Amino acid sequence: MERRYDFDEIEKRWSQKWFRTNPWAAPEVPDPERKRYALTMFPYPSGDMHMGHVEVFTIHDAIARFWRMSGWQVLNPIGFDAFGLPAENAAIKRGEDPKTWTYANIDKIYSSAQRLGISFDWSRVFRTSDPEYYRWNQWIFLRLFERGLAYRKKAGAWWCPKDKTVLANEQVIAGRCERCDTPVIKRYLTQWFFKVTDYADRLVDDLDLNEGWTERLKMLQRNWIGRSYGAQVDFEIEGLDEPMTVFTTRPDTLWGATFFVFAPEHPLARQLVRGSDREGEFEDFVTEVGRMTEIDRTSTEREKKGIFLGKHAINPVNGEKIPIWAADYVLMDYGTGAIMAVPAHDQRDFEFARKYGLEIRVVIQPPDRTLDPDSMIEAYPGEGAMVNSREFDGTPTPGSIGKVTDWLAANGVGSHATNFRIRDWLISRQRYWGTPIPIVHCDECGEVAVPDDQLPVVLPEGVDFTPSDEASPLATAAGWVNVDCPDCGGRGRRETDTMDTFVDSSWYFHRFTDPNNDGAPFDVAKSKAWMPMDQYTGGIEHGVLHLIYARFFEKVFMDMGMSDSPEPFPHVLNQGTITMGGKRMSKSRGNIVEPREAFERFGADALRLYMLFSGPPDQDFDWPQEGVEAIGRVTYPWLQRVWRLSEDNRDVVTIGELPEDAADRALRKHINRTIKVVTEDYERLSFNTAIARLMELVNQAYRYRDVGGGNPNVIRELVETLLKLLAPMAPFIAEEQWRRWGHEESIHETSWPRFDVSLAAEEEVTMVVQVNGKVRDTIAVPPDITEDEMRERALASKKIQAHLDGGEPDKVIVKPPKLVSLVVRR
């Protein structure tokens, strides 16, 4: 008998075997009724595995293994999000190739995942930086290009001066670069975009299809997409032939529009001052605004600034001439880049009007007081009745917006309109380590798609990838850049920007359903059989980035007939973040627990259980200051206890039927109740309580054994049930002991234990008796007790009589079989 729990030997042996034989390979095409697809968000290989990975993998793997034992066909793949900036930055620092650094990290994570016992299907692994993968990024790009969903335009873009590349709006957090926290500036560049805005309505509306999303996650996306309803209104502009359109959510305040404002960067603003004596002042202003970082520009404390452009606009509802200004508080990239200003009812316009002495005209009167422009200290944005608005006077707010808009439409000066905060997705990156954009620029033909049969456009090697302010690294690879135009055969130049890596992760989950396909990104039938995903686990930090882009791709795929599911991930689990001392773990802070150290000292099972036992999966967890030692105090000793329980009883002889005494029956009931509650715990992802229930069972088993040696049949039933219920969370110890009990097949290929209803029935339940809401006695009663009997027994209790003071209760509430509540009025 091997008493010692030699986790290191056991775990290494099984993990190697599992990796070699790949027992969790998913079928090519599953039975659609029996399939489940579980995935963690694409890991980025920035080093070895860290605790965040351990947490997400462990939660995810417990789900996948539980599903498999419950009879589902499970797809549980893993791959690597291998392109991206950190690899280049590390490579520059170390003077090596980004590929070398990335692939070395992938190897580390890969082997750590094996050592942790994650039940991945190892036959489906891929890296996005391999041409076999990214050629399909290019293929998809070309399909978007054909549909007008990929286009190039010159626009203001966020530029990170440190990373020397542009960023998507989603990658700018509070005016700073998402990766390096550097304040971003705006640069005007010609860039490639994906037309997410075409799908904005569907991206909002379909959120409701995601029944497995938290309200928090949906809200994050709704906020980001930022849909608002209102009207477009056309203003004639002095000196221009065409009217200027503005968007407003409050067309009912049009009669209070007393000035008109352009964003400083707006081309028409410049046109209006051209040649006038204000031109110099205007250019200085534009330069000043352009130099500001996004943080300065949008600071709410900053006083708004603007200049009069010397021209006027015509208010279409009353023909009034109102002055045109340019001001820094109007944004070029929201709406049309110009607004009608209604100072009485908009706080920003109010502040601006007060500063520059512009007219404030009240057109909405609140129900409870009367506004006076001269004495107002802030704008009134609320509801009320329209005034100073001719035939609309008296119209109350809720309905007035629609009425005014109908009127504008009837008079040809406006229409109903929806506006979004979300902008098109800027996918160009001026960096090397990414997917080349498959376009050739030709002097004759313009932007020409690289034909499908010439894909992939392979990323050239040996390029100086040091980033610069002027050009993308690929522009320096002359031999690669200069090509013949695919259309006319004339001289062409390849596009030298690479794609945002979020393109790679917007469809990789489809690729997992058919990872080796070299004729298409994936086989549509296979993908449709596995999708939509049944559980997607990852951090909330991807709540707006990855999840918006991937949802956008899914809708495009749907329109192309490549998908049947409007939403790819109806069930998302955002695991909590792990901190130490309240701060994110990091090497530089020194508050780090290395997974490798944890599983070398206490084993993967102990580490996995520790993660799961620490709390609900979606809750943040602050790791104790003692670090890895915490595992040695909590789950490691318990696993030893499990080991001994199983190991010490293995030699018991089973000799067919044995008579059962009361203790045996009690324990068998406990085993069955445990199956029931632990199964429910797995189903609601409540692993911490599942472990608690298993701990109770083990405690019970130890006590039972102490009493009288125990019935071998019952002990076997207990141990084998325990091992099965534990297997998804601690796969190694479960497998090892299962085999030691003489089983030929893997425990992970057995079916989940069934709950025996006849054994679960309680022989007695505890009836609680309350007097005036306080518990005064508990009485053991049969579960099928009648209400009358309950009442009788309650009133017969001496303790209860003492509390009744000899009197009769005024009211008796009976809830069989567990509660009698007596009410006494005094």
Add this chain to the structure above:
RNA sequence: GCGAGAGUGGCGGAAUCCGGCAGACGCGCCAGCCUUAGGAGCUGGUGCCCUUUGGGCGUGGGGGUUCGAAUCCCCCCUCUCGCACCA
């Protein structure tokens, strides 16, 4: 400012969905047993207060509904997260 979530022992947390013995399970702490002295193990105790049988108090604070509230409703406080000149 707007929106969302959360406040339970010394600590992590359970019970909250569906009102019915608050504190499961574990850590820590206390006591005992045992010893192949190990990172031991095993058993019991452990919300606070009162002298006990027993009783009182107790889930951020205040109010309400109810026979009964950690759980439902209203107000307030605190913390965390997201958004924040979006017209």
